[in-house]
Every structure is written in structure tokens, then in C-alpha cells.
Amino acid sequence: MSLSLILSCLWALIANVLAMTPSRDLHWRNAYILVAVGIPILGYVVFQHGPWVGLLVLAGACSVLRWPVIYLGRWLRRAGGNSPAE
Numbered sequence: 001m002s003l004s005l006i007l008s009c010l011w012a013l014i015a016n017v018l019a020m021t022p023s024r025d026l027h028w029r030n031a032y033i034l035v036a037v038g039i040p041i042l043g044y045v046v047f048q049h050g051p052w053v054g055l056l057v058l059a060g061a062c063s064v065l066r067w068p069v070i071y072l073g074r075w076l077r078r079a080g081g082n083s084p085a086e
Contacts, residue, residue, distance in 0.1 A: 004044040008057050011041055015064045031068050038065075 011034070018030045038061050046054035062069050 002048050004041065004048045005053075007041050008045055008060075011038055012060060012064060019064075031065055034065060035068065 015030075015034050018034070019027065023030065042054060042057055042061065045057045
């Protein structure tokens with residue numbers, strides 16, 4: 001297994017351990033740190049293995065960090081003017 005895939009598996013393991021720990025800010029600080037660390041790892045995976053493996057790793061990361069992705073989608077929908085409240 002390559003170094004990039006080992007790093008992405010380690011990232012997923014750390015993300016799951018952090019999700020099991022108690023947090024006062026509902027894990028948002030952990031999510032920001034995981035995103036900041038995960039983006040370069042994702043780029044490294046794409047560099048070494050191509051875009052298809054990168055998309056699989058991205059899908060796994062989105063399943064771990066689903067609430068930041070949901071809030072980003074809501075924010076983009078509001079910014080685009082396609083608000084369901086209109």
C-alpha cells in the first residue's frame with residue numbers, strides 16, 4: 001500500500017476516534033482541523049493514484065464529515081438564490 005493511502009486510512013481512523021470523544025463545541029474544531037489536514041492528503045492520493053481513487057477517498061471523507069458538507073451545500077444554495085424558503 002502506498003504512503004498516500006496509508007495517510008488517508010490514518011486520517012479516517014483519527015477522525016473516528018475524535019468522533020467518539022466528548023466535545024463542547026459539537027466537534028466543529030475537530031472538523032476544521034480534519035478538513036485542513038485532509039485536503040493535502042486527498043491531493044496526494046490523487047497525485048499518486050489518479051482521480052478515481054481520489055473520488056473514493058473524497059466520498060469516504062464526506063461520509064465522515066457529513067455535517068460540514070451539508071452546511072456547505074445549504075450555504076451554496078442560499079448564495080445561489082435557490083432558497084427553498086422563497
